[in-house]
């Protein structure tokens with residue numbers, strides 16, 4: 001490939017808090033070291049020290065405490081720059097720079113596209129690394145699920161997830177929480193005839209029995225099995241008795257059922 005192609009980022013995903021995931025990305029050549037959100041100080045510092053990495057950036061997805069808890073302590077320890085959603089700038093501790101939908105960032109030669117994914121919170125953003133084929137969706141898109149709608153509404157969240165679904169199929173999706181087992185148990189109630197989903201649900205039971213992470217997932221796998229990306233699917237619409245509804249209406253109904261599940 002061309003000489004300008006950036007190095008592959010080393011990716012370290014680790015569990016923290018109750019059911020969060022932290023992720024550290026590292027380019028040893030340029031020294032770029034990014035924490036995707038900062039859920040908890042100690043596990044992040046453990047990874048950084050074990051790999052001898054000096055943190056240079058935190059990319060914040062949204063203002064919830066379990067995503068920003070370690071912003072200020074990591075900034076004090078490493079002097080890292082904190083980039084976060086423009087629409088939540090007043091609620092992101094230590095924020096240095098804002099990012100909004102459609103922005104393109106360049107950090108040490110690595111391109112990052114900011115995708116507005118509102119609904120869970122109004123300013124929620126995802127960070128897409130096109131050269132790495134990775135997106136960090138935090139609490140917007142989960143494996144077999146999506147974030148609870150705290151600040152937006154159904155059509156807004158549906159639009160946000162459609163932006164993510166439009167990424168290339170092979171894109172790896174990292175999310176903020178290990179909720180996949182509960183999501184799978186719900187998903188089969190919405191899409192009970194989907195063989196790909198049924199097979200995946202079984203596989204997830206086994207993975208979680210051994211404590212293996214179910215993330216990252218891919219856009220392709222989510223489009224085939226995640227009911228929140230499948231509002232247009234004829235079998236789901238039939239099952240819900242919503243054949244004449246809009247995709248956003250079907251999505252909103254699925255989200256409401258999940259809230260009651």
Ligand SMILES: [Zn+2]
Nearest residue numbers: 062064120139
């Ligand atoms: Zn959240």
